[in-house]
Amino acid sequence: MHKKRVGLIGARGHTGAQLIPMLARHTGVELASVSSRELAGEAVSDHIPDAPAGLRFEALAPEDVAALDLDAVVLALPNGVASRFVEAIDSAGTQPIMIDLSADRRFDADWIYGLPERNRDAITTARRIANPGCYATGMQLALLPFVDRLASAPSVFGVSGYSGAGTTPSPKNDPEVLRDNILPYALTGHIHEREVSHQLAHPVVFMPHVAPFFRGITLTIACELTRPLSPAEAFDLARSHYENEALITVSEEIPLVRDAALTHRVNIGGFATTSEGRLTLVATLDNLLKGAATQAMQNLNLAMGFSELEGVLQ
Numbered sequence: 001m002h003k004k005r006v007g008l009i010g011a012r013g014h015t016g017a018q019l020i021p022m023l024a025r026h027t028g029v030e031l032a033s034v035s036s037r038e039l040a041g042e043a044v045s046d047h048i049p050d051a052p053a054g055l056r057f058e059a060l061a062p063e064d065v066a067a068l069d070l071d072a073v074v075l076a077l078p079n080g081v082a083s084r085f086v087e088a089i090d091s092a093g094t095q096p097i098m099i100d101l102s103a104d105r106r107f108d109a110d111w112i113y114g115l116p117e118r119n120r121d122a123i124t125t126a127r128r129i130a131n132p133g134c135y136a137t138g139m140q141l142a143l144l145p146f147v148d149r150l151a152s153a154p155s156v157f158g159v160s161g162y163s164g165a166g167t168t169p170s171p172k173n174d175p176e177v178l179r180d181n182i183l184p185y186a187l188t189g190h191i192h193e194r195e196v197s198h199q200l201a202h203p204v205v206f207m208p209h210v211a212p213f214f215r216g217i218t219l220t221i222a223c224e225l226t227r228p229l230s231p232a233e234a235f236d237l238a239r240s241h242y243e244n245e246a247l248i249t250v251s252e253e254i255p256l257v258r259d260a261a262l263t264h265r266v267n268i269g270g271f272a273t274t275s276e277g278r279l280t281l282v283a284t285l286d287n288l289l290k291g292a293a294t295q296a297m298q299n300l301n302l303a304m305g306f307s308e309l310e311g312v313l314q
């Protein structure tokens with residue numbers, strides 16, 4: 001059977017490094033092109049052990065990508081970079097499925113927001129999919145079982161591993177800045193605060209921090225509900241909401257970020273309540289997997305008609 005040809009643009013980065021092994025082991029897909037200006041000409045397998053033999057990084061300009069015969073393009077580029085590739089592909093009229101991992105298209109009505117546990121059906125017929133942000137993925141999945149009961153803007157304290165900041169050097173991924181430290185940043189107006197408020201049609205307050213571990217996110221979420229719940233009632237609501245979701249685990253215990261790292265899951269738990277109606281809960285995930293690459297694979301599979309976790313679970 002003809003394998004679907006997929007291009008990965010921005011393949012040298014943290015998310016690209018997670019996507020390459022999943023695309024390589026996908027039985028219905030051929031990883032046809034991977035781009036990097038910095039590593040152009042080098043064998044991908046010299047950097048990613050599970051990469052297809054013979055595949056080399058290429059420095060691909062937007063018009064080069066547009067000229068490739070691809071069924072799908074995954075854009076794992078920094079915010080603000082993907083548009084020139086989308087425009088070149090549109091001008092060429094080749095119409096591959098496109099998945100943008102950046103924040104650029106998450107408010108664009110012409111792109112389907114790729115959170116499968118919320119809008120799986122829309123993704124299956126989409127040709128342009130905006131992959132959610134990492135913190136935003138955890139916040140939404142934690143809050144969705146309670147969104148109709150919210151009496152206030154949930155307040156979210158988030159901590160991410162420094163891989164969240166990408167490979168471009170910055171204080172957020174500087175070992176010296178992070179040593180024995182936790183760095184608060186973007187304490188109002190973070191893109192994920194706006195993204196989640198938009199997607200849930202309900203305001204949220206988000207306070208991100210970055211920590212000296214490499215990967216993983218933990219979110220502690222506090223909100224007021226219209227009617228008090230017991231911890232057991234809150235647990236039951238979340239558990240039943242996700243009972244058919246392979247990548248979502250719900251527990252009474254508080255999930256720990258180190259147990260989420262290197263897994264494809266979002267773990268939701270630690271439900272604590274007050275008689276006045278407050279609910280506090282915790283969500284953990286791997287920012288590079290369900291926060292990015294795993295979710296992109298789910299979306300790619302749904303849009304191409306494959307089993308949703310093909311290539312993801314080994």
Ligand SMILES: NC(=O)C1=CN([C@@H]2O[C@H](COP(=O)(O)OP(=O)(O)OC[C@H]3O[C@@H](n4cnc5c(N)ncnc54)[C@H](OP(=O)(O)O)[C@@H]3O)[C@@H](O)[C@H]2O)C=CC1
Pocket residue numbers: 009010011012013014015016035036037038039076077078079081101102103132133134163164165166167168287288291292
């Ligand atoms: N890190 C994370 O936890 C998450 C990241 N995201 C988003 O996913 C995207 C990728 O993130 P991440 O992998 O961490 O980023 P990185 O900084 O690690 O990688 C960026 C990639 O883009 C390439 N690149 C950079 N600038 C250009 C350019 N002007 N033209 C062509 N290629 C370029 C780089 O390769 P080269 O320079 O060699 O060409 C590299 O492959 C970003 O939009 C990020 O916001 C989303 C969720 C989670």
Ligand SMILES: CC(=O)N[C@@H](CCC(=O)OP(=O)(O)O)C(=O)O
Pocket residue numbers: 079101102103132133134135160161162163164165166172191208209210
């Ligand atoms: C630690 C750190 O810097 N994390 C990043 C999250 C990256 C992400 O999810 O990407 P988008 O920008 O595509 O949403 C941040 O807060 O911007």
